[in-house]
Amino acid sequence: xxxxxxxxxxxxxxxxxxxxxxxxxxxxxxxxxxxxxxxxxxxxxxxxxxxxxxxxxxxxxxxxxxxxxxxxxxxxxxxxxxxxxxxxxxxxxxxxxxxxxxxxxxxxxxxxxxxxxxxxxxxxxxxxxxxxxxxxxxxxxxxxxxxxxxxxxxxxxxxxxxxxxxxxxxxxxxxxxxxxxxxxxxxxxxxxxxxxxxxxxxxxxxxxxxxxxxx
Numbered sequence: 001x002x003x004x005x006x007x008x009x010x011x012x013x014x015x016x017x018x019x020x021x022x023x024x025x026x027x028x029x030x031x032x033x034x035x036x037x038x039x040x041x042x043x044x045x046x047x048x049x050x051x052x053x054x055x056x057x058x059x060x061x062x063x064x065x066x067x068x069x070x071x072x073x074x075x076x077x078x079x080x081x082x083x084x085x086x087x088x089x090x091x092x093x094x095x096x097x098x099x100x101x102x103x104x105x106x107x108x109x110x111x112x113x114x115x116x117x118x119x120x121x122x123x124x125x126x127x128x129x130x131x132x133x134x135x136x137x138x139x140x141x142x143x144x145x146x147x148x149x150x151x152x153x154x155x156x157x158x159x160x161x162x163x164x165x166x167x168x169x170x171x172x173x174x175x176x177x178x179x180x181x182x183x184x185x186x187x188x189x190x191x192x193x194x195x196x197x198x199x200x201x202x203x204x205x206x207x208x209x210x211x212x213x214x215x
Contacts, residue, residue: 019059020101026051027109044113045123045174048106049167052127056134057155059098060142083210084203087139091203095135099128122177126191130170133195136202137162143209166194 030047103124110120141159173187 018062019055019098020105022058023051023055023102024105026054027106044178045171048123048127048174049130049170052102052131053134053160053163053167054156055102056098056131056138057141057159060094060135060138061145061155063094064139064142064146083207087203087206088199091135091139091199094139095132098135099131102131103127118183119177122183123174125183126170126173126177126188129188129195130166130173130191133166133191133198134163136195136198137166140202140205140209143206144212146210166191166198169194 027047030043106127107120107124110123115123138155138159141155141162144158145154169187169191173185173191176185176187177183
């Protein structure tokens, strides 16, 4: 399941490409709109994370709707294996498949903006850890709205309040990295705890939401 989802995520350009293009457009416009210096350092974490949140919402909505139309969701619910196990494997495969190209794009932009190797490493580490929580919560929202037309308009309204703790921890961690407070700081562990919590509860809620959507 994990291998098939990872391969599918890497090959599903129709779902991931628009989301990656959107995030890239946000970052490039941000860089072009501000002079190099303190203003970019002050706003960079917020722009990185807001761009990630919105691009993940776009990606998950399209990916889950495609799977629903193909009948994959129904097969998953009818499987003899526990639903939550399959959903965890699907979540991890989808997360890795999206974050690999996203990380490459963001890394190029960070070095282009003059970030040091330590700063770029810290920011990318935070993105990888926090993005797993973003995918976990986003998967629940996408499962709730899988049968809703124009769900891409409804998903941000449902998910953005749930993303507030993750966004707070992630932005504070990014600011700590940019202020040379070290990679392993208090905000890093808070972000890790938030990610563990989201990944623990999301498979059960996602499974229940998919079952409701099949009624």
